[in-house]
Structures are given as C-alpha cells and as structure tokens.
Amino acid sequence: MTFPLPWQLDHVHAYLLESEDGWIAVDTGLGTPEARGLWADALRELAAPVSRIVVTHFHPDHIGGTGHLVELTGARVSQSEIDHRVAQRVWGSSDWSSRLALWYRGHGLSAELASDVIGEANDLRTHVLWPREPDVLRPGEKLIAAGEEWEVVAMPGHADGQIVLLGTTTGRMLAADHLLATISPNIGLHPESHGDPLGDYLTSLDRTIALRPSVAFGGHHHPVEDPAARAAELKRHHQERLEATMTHVGQESLSAYEVSVRLFGTELPTHGRRFAVAETLSHLAWLEANSQIVRVEVDSLVRWERP
C-alpha cells in the first residue's frame, strides 16, 4: 500500500503479507486522517483481518499510523526492542523537540533555525501514534507468510533498531528504509542515536551483500532489483562523502552545521537542513571513531578538527 506524505518525499510504502492467522501489515504510514481512511478502505477489501503489525523502525512515516490501524483491527504490534526504546525516548518524551533543538544549537544551528526545528518536531508528533507495549521482535525470529518463511534481520544504520524481513526461499527482502532504489537512505546522528550510525550502516550493507537478496522492496520509490549491487554503490557513496568531509575539516575547525553547508549548500528548508546536519554528523562521528578527526567543545559549541 502506498500512502501520501506531506513532504518533498511525497509517499511511503507499507506491505501486506498473507498468513494463516490473517494479514501481517509491515509498517503503517504516517498517522494522518487521510492514511486512516486509506487503511479503512483497504480493510473492507481484504477477505481476512489484519492480525499483526510489524514496525520496521520508529520514523514517523513508518510507525505513525500504527495507532489508527490497531484501532481499526485490534492487531498485535511487533517491534524490535532497540527500536521501541528509541521510540519511547523520542515520541514518548514531552521535551523531545526542545532537547533536539538544543542539541542542534550545540552543532551550530542558528537560534532561528533551532526554533523552527521545535515547531516541526511538535507538528510531526501529532501524526505519530506509536505503540506503547509492542511484542518484542528478535533478530533471527521467523514468520510464515506469503508462501514462505521470513527471517527478521537487524540492519542498524538508518535507525538503530531497524529490522528487515528476508524471505528464506525466494530471497525477497522487505527492506523499509535500509535500502532504497533512487535515494541514499538518510544515515543521521541524533541525540538518541548509538554513537556511530554510519559504522553500523556500513556493516549492515556488508551483511546485505553477503545475504544476496533477490529483490528489495523499500519504503519509498520502486523496488531494488539488485540489492547487493545497490549496497555496494551506497558503500562507495559514503566513502566519497567521508573523503569530502575530511577535505573540509582538514582546512579549519568547523561545526557540523558549517560542514553541512559546504557539503549540501546553503539553500535548504529547515527539515532539509536538519537531515543534512544529522547526515554530516554521522560522517563526522565515523571519522572520530576511526581516529581521523577530534571533537572540540567550547562554550557548548561542538567543532571538529584534525588531531
């Protein structure tokens, strides 16, 4: 199923797998009245009920509609333990937007942009009906649906608790945002991230290459026809981005905001800047973890430089 999104990335896919106990919905879209209506229409057309919802990761366009779908179906929700913990800290915390804005201020965002971040984060949370008590979905666990056994595989990077489903007979992968055909999945550092999301992601890309899926159905755009080749391409992309980051940091001591301007230009709307700074930070954190640069904090402003 494809749901509209009110952003530049204007749609998101959820998937339905038929099982003996009813349909398994993999992701739910954003929790808007429009998406709720689309679910209600779809449920009328399905011969069997939706009995289970699998959340691949806590991002609003994947988890946001879960509350509506539970209301409509009474389905149980499954989510990885790490992802649920992050969802609690983000969507279950009343001061998330101000913590986020303060953190971005520390990475060089202006007061004006930081206040826009608060506004956007507050707007967003009204569309995130996240599950409070999901069943824990463990990597290695299997589901039987759509004619085969699907293994839950952890693919941290885009989100710390990101999981994908891999069909063990056909090699089909429900990849969510781990692998996308036309855009590079955002690998961002945020206040609730594990310290090196890019390192995690590069490992997950290697795991993808080793698993050799036959096709990957992502959360956005068309399916990835050669997932191993796409994973290799994304590894090269991040390698180039790391080299470009090193070039800028090599010349002077810079905040993540300043590096993001050099990498992504000045013309970005607030949400675009937020993604650009988070993506820049995941590269800076990788370079720090690999002893190529150091972070220097002066008066609550973090800057990066060569050691």
Ligand SMILES: [Zn+2]
């Ligand atoms: Zn996502």
